Amino acid sequence: MEFRKLGVVGGGFMGRSIAEKVAASGIDVLVLEQSDALAVAAREELASSLDAEIAKWGITTAERRALLARVRFTATLADLADADMVIETVTEDLARKQEVMRRLGAACPPDRIFITNTSTLSITEIASASGRPDRVVGMHFMYPVPRSPIVEVVRGAETSNATFATALELARALDKQVIEVFESPGYVATRAMIPFLNEAMHIVLEGVASAADVDRAMRLGYQFKMGPLEYADRVGLDKVLGWMDHLWRELGDFKYRPCPLLRKHVRAGHLGRKSGRGFFEWANGERVDPGAAGGPES
């Protein structure tokens, strides 16, 4: 299938990151936001993240222009009707995702395939609201999408072979390696990551070592690009808590029970990078605490 134009529902971190990668792959993108004001804001956020990429020498100003020319933002659902496929990226909440599927199902031609970008939820449950469960497939993109080489492609109970094959084609068009997954909470990547993050938080809670030292041990000792706590801060602690709560509920195993320290941070509004404070201190999207890269430890 030739992908000419994709719809993306949601202009948040993930929606913008997916839109950026799709546009960089030469495919036009239409991003749906909830209001005109949010659509404008999402566009500005995308533009400024491209500026940051220029500052990192990753793209040129001409490439930034070309990329932005491929991405449009709208607040009108009906605009998505002529997209070849729609990728839903709204908050990791079953009811919200089902609501999006219901509205997409009503607005788009019956042959269109919907992709839900979820890290833990059931594709089968999300798809049930679409009116075309055979044409819904999960793709768990990893943030930041332009740089991550993989995507998990997840089959729901009703996903047809043709739909799954189209998702694999899209992955290829986006230059992603595919991890094929049968539906199961957390799939592969999130499920394996969660106990790791949780254990790191327990170590801090028990006073065994500081957050900076836990991260340093894992980063330098096992050659992770960043430590687990910095990773959690970057993702957003509320989001990490949401994953854990979900896996804990679904799988009932204690290894997924969220560390109390994580819950405490979230209740206090310390959500990590986006709030300026989590396990570490953040300003302008970068760590500013003494253990940050470039600080005394390195």
Added chain:
Amino acid sequence: MKVLVLNSGSSSVKYQLIETSLELIERNADRALARGAVDSIGGETSLHTLFVAGRPAISEAGEILEHRQAIAAILRLLTDSERGLIRDVSEIGAVGHRVVHAGERFDRSMMLDPEVESGIRECVELAPLHNPHNLRGIEAARRLLPDIPQAAVFDTAFHRTMPARAYLYGLPYVLYQRHAVRRYGFHGTSHRYVAWRAAALLGQPRERLRLVTCHLGNGASVCAIDRGHSVDTSMGFTPLEGLLMGTRSGDLDPSVVFFLMHKEDLDERQVMALLNKHSGLQGVSGLSNDMRELLAREHDGHERASLAIEMFCYRVRKYVAAYAGALGGLDAVVFTGGIGEHAPPIRERSLAGLGFMGIAVDEGRNLGAVGKEGEISPSGAAVRVLVIPTNEELVIARDTLRLVEGVPVHG
């Protein structure tokens, strides 16, 4: 025979329709009947332009999403009853494709068949930015013109005569054996063409000539040519090595890469973009990768424009002198490429200080040779200096014809 020459890039297909024959080649009388391009493939609006001598230029905007549509549009326009040049595609005798990388698979132009195509595919890893698009053009042309023979002409092939001492890097030999890490060199079709023309202009058989050819454009490389054979060239495993270029760094201590990755917290993709797209004339000047603009700004007193130009010329000079050493003597230096053909001050400054080797530039001749063939060294100079506009498409058309006619392609 009419040969359609195709150069398929990431978002463009450039083409020429060239009338050639063994007899025309002999007389150097084969010429392009038409040249054109489809640009911005996959963009909002693609632009198709066609120039035919003696006619107004044709320019068409439209939606062209991929290479097959582009080549179909080219064939449609060439056969258009009013604006075209041929009545039917069957008038095209053969198609010649520019292919960037042949790795160690091919040392000369080849007729395309499934085996050659798969050889080109094997080289995708070595030229991920070029070979896939070349292959797309080949596949599209094969489908649209199934009965017309097709040939591939490789940028790397001319350099396959380099000796091991020139093409190997000082790395463990096993890495060459395992991964074919070595110097390949690029712009081979251009260096080959100007070397051939230089022999004709100098009135000497190329078997007697030691040449240094300088292809100076947005990408730039120098080649040492000993009696018609490339024996060394400045681009290496990829087109990043060698001269300072429009946006590429050229030669660099590899340690700098790792130092910068650490200091600027860059990943592999970002550091590759830094070296390929943000460096060179653009990076040093902070202004532009366009030599014309830099020369104008230098004239206005812009210091870093001047520095970028100085660095560019200094590197050319180092390579010219080094290759004279590699050749054990020098008969002529040749300039070609956008800058080499059109920028007299760059030619003069690149050779400044090489008088001790018998290299000199005559000011008047230099200023006179812009965009056309000419000698720019003073009369009686020990080393002749020539300007020769390159014509890679003509080489591709000729090789394609030779392959179809079954005559050797080297020469």
